[in-house]
Amino acid sequence: MIEPNRDGDVWVFAEQEDKTVNDVSLELCGRARQLADQLGVGMAAVLPGWNGRELSHRLIAHGADKVYHVDDKQLEHYRTLPYARVMCQLISKHKPQIVIYGATAVGRDLAPRVASEMRAGLTADCTALEIGDYLDPRSKIEHKNLMLQIRPAFGGNIIATIVNFDRWPQMATVREGVMPLGEDDPRRSGEIVDEKVEYNDFDSAVRLIERHREKRAVNLKAARIIVTGGGGVGSKENFQLIRNLAGVLGGAVGASRAAVDSGFIDKAHQVGQTGTTVRPALYIACGVSGAVQHRAGMEESAKIVAINRDSEAPIFSVAHYGIVGDLNKVIPMMIQAIRERA
Amino acid sequence: MELAYDSIVCVKQVPDTSNITGEAMTPEGTVNRAALPAVFNPEDLNALEAALELRDQHGGTVTAITMGPPVASEVLRECLYRGADRAVLITDRRAAASDTLATSYILSRAVETIGRYDFIFCGRQAIDGDTAQVGPQLAEKLGIAQVTYFERMVELNNRTARVRRNVGNGWEILEAELPLLFTVTDLANEPRPPGARRVMRYKRARTMDGVRRDVVAAMPNADEQQQEAEWAKRLESLKMGQLLLEQWDLDKVKADLRWCGVTGSPTKVHRVQSIVLTKEGHTEVSPTEAGIREMVHELIEDRTFG
Ligand SMILES: Cc1cc2nc3c(=O)[nH]c(=O)nc-3n(C[C@H](O)[C@H](O)[C@H](O)COP(=O)(O)OP(=O)(O)OC[C@H]3O[C@@H](n4cnc5c(N)ncnc54)[C@H](O)[C@@H]3O)c2cc1C
Numbered sequence: 218m219i220e221p222n223r224d225g226d227v228w229v230f231a232e233q234e235d236k237t238v239n240d241v242s243l244e245l246c247g248r249a250r251q252l253a254d255q256l257g258v259g260m261a262a263v264l265p266g267w268n269g270r271e272l273s274h275r276l277i278a279h280g281a282d283k284v285y286h287v288d289d290k291q292l293e294h295y296r297t298l299p300y301a302r303v304m305c306q307l308i309s310k311h312k313p314q315i316v317i318y319g320a321t322a323v324g325r326d327l328a329p330r331v332a333s334e335m336r337a338g339l340t341a342d343c344t345a346l347e348i349g350d351y352l353d354p355r356s357k358i359e360h361k362n363l364m365l366q367i368r369p370a371f372g373g374n375i376i377a378t379i380v381n382f383d384r385w386p387q388m389a390t391v392r393e394g395v396m397p398l399g400e401d402d403p404r405r406s407g408e409i410v411d412e413k414v415e416y417n418d419f420d421s422a423v424r425l426i427e428r429h430r431e432k433r434a435v436n437l438k439a440a441r442i443i444v445t446g447g448g449g450v451g452s453k454e455n456f457q458l459i460r461n462l463a464g465v466l467g468g469a470v471g472a473s474r475a476a477v478d479s480g481f482i483d484k485a486h487q488v489g490q491t492g493t494t495v496r497p498a499l500y501i502a503c504g505v506s507g508a509v510q511h512r513a514g515m516e517e518s519a520k521i522v523a524i525n526r527d528s529e530a531p532i533f534s535v536a537h538y539g540i541v542g543d544l545n546k547v548i549p550m551m552i553q554a555i556r557e558r559a
Numbered sequence: 560m561e562l563a564y565d566s567i568v569c570v571k572q573v574p575d576t577s578n579i580t581g582e583a584m585t586p587e588g589t590v591n592r593a594a595l596p597a598v599f600n601p602e603d604l605n606a607l608e609a610a611l612e613l614r615d616q617h618g619g620t621v622t623a624i625t626m627g628p629p630v631a632s633e634v635l636r637e638c639l640y641r642g643a644d645r646a647v648l649i650t651d652r653r654a655a656a657s658d659t660l661a662t663s664y665i666l667s668r669a670v671e672t673i674g675r676y677d678f679i680f681c682g683r684q685a686i687d688g689d690t691a692q693v694g695p696q697l698a699e700k701l702g703i704a705q706v707t708y709f710e711r712m713v714e715l716n717n718r719t720a721r722v723r724r725n726v727g728n729g730w731e732i733l734e735a736e737l738p739l740l741f742t743v744t745d746l747a748n749e750p751r752p753p754g755a756r757r758v759m760r761y762k763r764a765r766t767m768d769g770v771r772r773d774v775v776a777a778m779p780n781a782d783e784q785q786q787e788a789e790w791a792k793r794l795e796s797l798k799m800g801q802l803l804l805e806q807w808d809l810d811k812v813k814a815d816l817r818w819c820g821v822t823g824s825p826t827k828v829h830r831v832q833s834i835v836l837t838k839e840g841h842t843e844v845s846p847t848e849a850g851i852r853e854m855v856h857e858l859i860e861d862r863t864f865g
Contacts, residue, residue: 296733297695297705322726326707329692333663333699338825341690351829365829370688371576376832384825422704423735426721430729442864466864499863520863522854523841533841538854542846550848554855555864 218336218384223362225314225386227253230304231264231276231284232323234295235430238272240438241319243279244396248346249317250280255348256362261285261313265303267293270409277407279399285311287412291421294428295323298420301330306414308335313386315364317346320390328390338381339388340366344395344513351380363387369490369513394438394494395517435469435485442468442499445488445515448475449504449525449544456481458548459503465555471495471515473505489514503544507532524548562717563618564677564737566610567670569697570603570623570638572631573687599634602682604750606743609709610680611642611751617715619677620644624669626654626662629768635804639761640753647673648766651808653820659688661823663696668812670701679740683708694742701740706733709741711748763797766806770794 227249232239246262253260261283262276273284285307291299304327308316316331318324320342332339345367351360360382366389370377381387437443444466446459456476463470472486488495490510500518505511507523507530515521516535523536524544533539540547574595610621623638625631626649635646649669657665670676679698684691691707698705706722713732714721721734725746765773774790781789797803809819817823844854858864 297707301699322708322728325691326695326705329659329690329695330699330705332692333660333696336660336825338658338660339692340826341688341692351827353827366826370831371574374576374833377828378830378832379826380829381825381827419702419704423706423733425731426734427732428729429731499858520858536841538844539841540844540846540851540854547846547851550846550851551855554848554852557852558855558859 219308219312219386221383221385222312222314224258225312226259226261226283227256228308228313228316228386229260229262229276229281230316230318230324230327231262231272232295232319232321233264233266233269233272234323236269236272238275239319239321240398241321241324241391241393243275244394244398245317245319245391246276246279246281247399248391248396249315252315252346252348252364253282256314258314259283261311263287263304263307265289265292265300267291270411273407273409275401277405277409278401278403280402280405282407284407284409285412286409287414289414289416291416294425295327296423296425297326297330298423299416300327301334302416302420303412303414304331305334307412308386316386316388318388318390320392324390328388332388335386337384337386337388338379339390340368340379340381341390343368343389343391346389346391351382353382364389369509374509392494394496397496435483437469437471437486437488437493437495440469440495440497442466442501443471443488443495443497443515443518444468444501444503445471445473445505446476446481446503447473447505447511448479449506450476450481451504453481455545458545462501462503462548462552465552466499468497468499468501471500473508473511475506502532502536503548505532506530507535563620564613564715565620565675566613566622566678566680567673567676568603568607568610568621568623568638568643569666569679569681569693570607570625570634571600571682571685572597572625572627572634573600573685574598576686597630597633599637600682600685600687602684602743602745603634604682605745605747606680606682606741607638607641607643608748608750609712609741609743610678612748613678613712613715614642622647622673622676624649624666624673626650626665626669629766629772629806632766632769632804632806636761636764637753639764640758641751642754642757645805646764647805647807649807649812650766650768651819653809653816656821656824657819658824658826659690659692659696660825661819663693663700664818664823665809665812665814666693666697667700668809668814669807670697672807672812677737677739679703679738680709681740681742683742683744691742694740698740701738703738703740704735705740705742706735707742709743709747761802763800764802764804765793765797766804767794768806769804770797 681694
């Protein structure tokens with residue numbers, strides 16, 4: 218635990234795998250930059266790894282003033298204990314006021330371990346971070362300029378705002394894809410600080426024996442246009458309709474959980490709370506009811522078109538264009554209209 | 560000789576957030592927790608199953624612990640129905656409003672009170688909060704290593720375990736010496752159903768407070784002395800039948816109160832908003848050729864297509 222430290226920087230844990238910085242870390246750099254500007258402090262990324270110093274430049278291009286780079290053979294692939302050692306030592310040394318992590322398999326393993334050791338607060342899976350004030354109802358003291366950690370709770374049915382005013386740093390994990398991914402800005406400059414960390418024997422208690430990664434076959438996050446089919450599509454065969462519409466638009470194919478659970482399409486296509494969070498230029502939802510867990514993964518899309526035969530379906534509440542009708546009739550008409558135009 | 564292993568499983572009773580119906584919402588649009596059925600947190604069943612499989616294979620014991628209000632002892636009975644050897648309820652008003660850090664501290668005290676263990680199994684996350692934080696924080700508090708997203712034990716050789724974990728876009732095999740804490744996902748196994756004979760045997764299992772509630776319900780008009788006598792009698796009979804569930808408070812686990820409950824919780828809830836659907840602002844497109852052509856035209860004009 219560190220004392221509240223108003224001059225402390227805003228930090229991002231930079232996650233790399235196989236010499237690539239994870240997109241979510243860059244998304245977080247963009248948001249951390251804004252939070253730091255609002256607080257009038259610096260923004261830094263912590264980059265543990267092995268032979269990956271050049272990755273620092275991308276973090277700088279996304280807004281970091283400083284990159285604390287820690288280079289060690291045992292940091293080549295993520296393991297909880299040595300990574301936690303890095304974070305705890307650097308936090309104790311530099312006393313940042315905020316540390317944010319991607320809510321990835323790595324971030325969700327690391328952040329709680331660090332929070333426990335630092336006896337600091339941690340909020341999981343945030344979808345928004347803001348700066349704001351908090352009046353403590355017990356002490357009647359107003360705490361200014363805290364990080365407001367905003368997250369869905371209770372199965373997505375409520376949105377909670379969490380603060381931590383006394384046991385710093387203020388830490389949160391943030392879902393992938395909810396903060397916009399900016400462009401690299403090569404004009405930005407920053408400093409790379411090489412840090413040395415002291416490990417102990419326990420840090421190497423867990424050995425990595427074998428490691429296997431699958432290439433992401435479906436890249437929903439990079440798609441400009443996504444056409445999603447839900448339970449209303451009705452069958453695996455009929456899902457071809459969704460693929461056809463995606464085809465004429467040059468878009469990717471998405472799915473709701475009902476479509477995945479019914480075996481219409483592979484889980485890799487799932488959009489939502491337990492799938493991928495997307496924010497494409499255009500999202501077309503066909504036969505998707507728009508349950509809160511689905512909306513959580515797509516409502517930030519720039520334009521949303523919903524096709525559903527139930528005019529009361531919740532998907533219409535986030536749509537820009539709503540078509541009440543049978544998707545089996547509407548989609549062919551859409552394909553026709555697009556072909557005519559092109 | 561084969562070694563036997565002792566496991567502790569952390570389980571939680573949670574409101575069933577997967578089936579929130581209209582009745583569970585208040586007129587103001589907030590969730591009414593009391594109207595939601597309480598269930599065994601789904602991934603904690605996977606954690607229990609992993610511990611039971613290990614015991615079936617190598618021998619040893621499985622102890623289930625839960626922290627919560629007295630009614631949470633329901634999940635402990637569920638653990639006994641499925642094969643747990645021992646069940647402990649940690650309940651104390653002073654533990655209310657604990658965040659994940661305070662919860663993991665209290666659980667660590669309970670684990671230290673149990674004393675000997677080789678493995679701790681937790682569900683990956685609980686569906687009421689989805690934080691996935693208590694497992695790793697408990698491991699840190701105990702000073703032991705964690706393996707999250709446990710899929711299966713690949714090899715267990717004396718005091719060295721090899722486990723496979725699922726990281727979403729792949730898997731890895733890790734090796735470490737015991738003791739270890741695992742967080743288990745629903746991919747790990749198919750939890751066994753309750754055993755009929757065990758249900759018969761353990762459905763009477765109660766905590767001390769549970770017996771008190773039963774007595775008050777059974778003889779509401781009796782005076783305090785009569786209730787007290789009945790309580791003592793029932794306790795004795797449960798003890799004889801080994802059906803008294805252990806119930807511990809914060810003193811019993813020697814918890815430092817500064818790290819429990821509200822004072823032990825750095826995170827505070829500032830605001831809670833229910834999700835209100837905004838029913839405004841979308842263009843209704845008629846499901847006709849003309850209507851759809853018009854929409855496609857607009858999307859091309861504003862450069863959404865292409
Ligand atoms: C913890 C948790 C996590 C979850 N995570 C996700 C997630 O990541 N992603 C996700 O999508 N869901 C998720 N869900 C599930 C979610 O609650 C819904 O059950 C799911 O999104 C429903 O999918 P659906 O709307 O496609 O199917 P349904 O509920 O079956 O709805 C089908 C819709 O299609 C319409 N329809 C039917 N036929 C036609 C037709 N011919 N033409 C036009 N419309 C038609 C119907 O009116 C209806 O609105 C999660 C649930 C839980 C509890």
